[in-house]
Amino acid sequence: MNAMTDPAFFSAADKGVLRLITAGSVDDGKSTLIGRLLYDSKGIFADQLDAISRAKYKRTVGDTIDLSLLTDGLEAEREQGITIDVAYRYFSTPVRKFIIADAPGHEQYTRNMVTGASTADVAVILIDATRVVDGQLLTQTKRHSTLAHLLGIRHIVVAVNKMDLVEWSRPVFDRIRDAYAALAAKVGIASFHILPLSALTGDNVVGKSARTPWYEGPALLELLENLEVRTDASAKALRFPIQMVARHGGDRADDFRGYMGQLASGSVRVGDRVQIQPSGVAATVKSLVVYGGHVEEAVAGDSVTIVLNEDVDASRGDVLVHESSPASVTRQFEAELCWLDTQALNPARKYLLKQGTRLTTAKIKSVLSRRDIHELEETDATDAPFAMNDIGRVVLATRDALALDRYQDLPATGAFILIDEATHQTAAAGMVK
Structure with missing residues (x-):
């Protein structure tokens, strides 16, 4: 073996x-x-x-x-x-x-x-x-x-x-x-x-x-x-991207509804007050269900189903956070892009944006700068669009509000990719600034 x-x-x-x-x-x-x-x-x-x-x-x-x-x-x-x-x-x-x-x-x-x-x-x-x-x-x-x-x-x-x-x-x-x-x-x-x-x-x-x-x-x-590489992801702010809503017993008054996913960072305990982003609705954790039964606490890396006390509107793509440490919710943000597609960036086009479990559409509002890979300095990027392997800063606008963190702080909610709607090729990898 x-x-x-x-x-x-x-x-x-x-x-x-x-x-x-x-x-x-x-x-x-x-x-x-x-x-x-x-x-x-x-x-x-x-x-x-x-x-x-x-x-x-x-x-x-x-x-x-x-x-x-x-x-x-x-x-x-x-x-x-x-x-x-x-x-x-x-x-x-x-x-x-x-x-x-x-x-x-x-x-x-x-x-x-x-x-x-x-x-x-x-x-x-x-x-x-x-x-x-x-x-x-x-x-x-x-x-x-x-x-x-x-x-x-x-x-x-x-x-x-x-x-x-x-x-x-x-x-x-x-x-x-x-x-x-x-x-x-x-x-x-x-x-x-x-x-x-x-x-x-x-x-x-x-x-x-x-x-x-x-x-x-x-x-x-x-x-x-x-080399020391350990990072205690459970010590960071709670970020729980919802992957799926689990339902059964829908014909009964005590039917089960839980939110399934993996803790990207932080930890959560039964009784914690959480917020669903981007809507901002607050709720209380009723129970935590894992394979084999119930637990009192889940930490970063754990796959878990979170059951809430309140009936709330939450679905795939939403993010559960603690009320005390929410992410920023916005439809417009600045990011660093590494352009990966053979087709150059086209500011007139829409792209699919995948961030965590959220999929939405986005447009490049403006290109702020391009990094000259030879001189390693930021230069003006208005003369030509991003081509394959170009790196630079842009401002994006999305159709749906996103729960975002700076990539340096929390990569799980600070990273995203852009996808070409026509070819479904990955067009760019992005990091929220």
């Missing part, structure tokens, strides 16, 4: 589960690094090793295993030698359990990177040491670092890969460290960890390498094992 099939892997959150994503440009070595972590931590089976050693798309010489094939499983990925879709892998050490997302580096698949990064605690940004010329980082390194910061990822780890190809040169590493420090200052990244390594040879991946006596920090795995 491996980590993917072991039920204990997902039930041992108290031992610490770290979700991380690898990001960066094409050919920086993201898939190889994950393969190295799996291989050196004994996280793969012998038959898997045998299968990739015989793969026709193997890009290594002789008997050397192409570890990137452990995550690049699609035929098109192996044929082209690039990652296209996000691949998830699971492994554990005696210290911690890991869920790794291998994100594509190609600009065309930035949307896939956003998907994987939206739930990550740590972003490992890979930089190919051979491709940083005169201290100029690649565009995708800048874009992925910006997105990781906007998505609120707590820890940024910069892995300077392929150091073996520059003979483990400390001056090369120092130039890259200084270049990334300048990037972090422009983006707003308060702190980051940086280390030299080689995913191909395994130096500084699982254990410290003798080839970098000048590097005094930990190896990558030791660093990941010791």
Whole structure:
């Protein structure tokens, strides 16, 4: 049994589960690094090793295993030698359990990177040491670092890969460290960890390498094992997006009506005074029903049916909050958008907006600015519409009122996506400012 099939892997959150994503440009070595972590931590089976050693798309010489094939499983990925879709892998050490997302580096698949990064605690940004010329980082390194910061990822780890190809040169590493420090200052990244390594040879991946006596920090795995990522979501304000109204016994006077969903944040107890947003109607929690019976309290992450004392009008898309800490209710708000569609933003069109369990229509009222991904500064965006992979600030107006929080405070009610009404493609990922 491996980590993917072991039920204990997902039930041992108290031992610490770290979700991380690898990001960066094409050919920086993201898939190889994950393969190295799996291989050196004994996280793969012998038959898997045998299968990739015989793969026709193997890009290594002789008997050397192409570890990137452990995550690049699609035929098109192996044929082209690039990652296209996000691949998830699971492994554990005696210290911690890991869920790794291998994100594509190609600009065309930035949307896939956003998907994987939206739930990550740590972003490992890979930089190919051979491709940083005169201290100029690649565009995708800048874009992925910006997105990781906007998505609120707590820890940024910069892995300077392929150091073996520059003979483990400390001056090369120092130039890259200084270049990334300048990037972090422009983006707003308060702190980051940086280390030299080689995913191909395994130096500084699982254990410290003798080839970098000048590097005094930990190896990558030791660093990941010791990062503090726990956040007490139950200590935040209550946000309970209603997924469904449960009814039975409707022909009786004592019929059952409860509101089903999962607590996105906060906690709720029997007797609590709550408010249904966006309507603002107040009620009292009568009971909390879970699989197996009734409980007195539910916390963030729990799936529960909330029964109220009062007969109120509440349905899918509404949000239950405590009266003392409501969300902001509005039909117009400012947000940061990452445009993901091949069709450019059209301010004259309506888009579907999905926020939590609420689906409504929205229009872009105005485009405030676009982030120049090369200079990392906000620029005027009135000259051209947002195109694919553009990042910027806009003002949106929605048909229905929404219960919103700032994304930095509560991602569950601060995040949304825009959907093209005609094609049903995801047009943009948004974060409420």
